[in-house]
Amino acid sequence: MGEQTEFEPGQRAPNDGEYMEIGEDSFHMGINNPAHVEMRKGQQFPETSNQNRKWKKVKRQRQN
Secondary structure, three states: OOOOOEEOOOOEOOOOEEEEEEOOOOOOOOOOOOOEEEEOOOOEOOOOOOOOOEEEEOOOOOOO
16 A cells, blocks of 8 residues: 555644645646645644645755
8 A cells, every 4th residue: 555645634744844735636726826834743734725625745856
């Protein structure tokens, strides 16, 4: 089974990092100016601005 990638408000963050608000189906629904939150492992995700949205970890590209 794979690792969970989308999280609902109230769930706990699995890892430290930046998370961004996404639409119900992130492949088809873009969000203008999505909310971003910095989370620590174990913190609860805050409410989203719309009940159909979820949180997803932002992948950072390494800079050399």
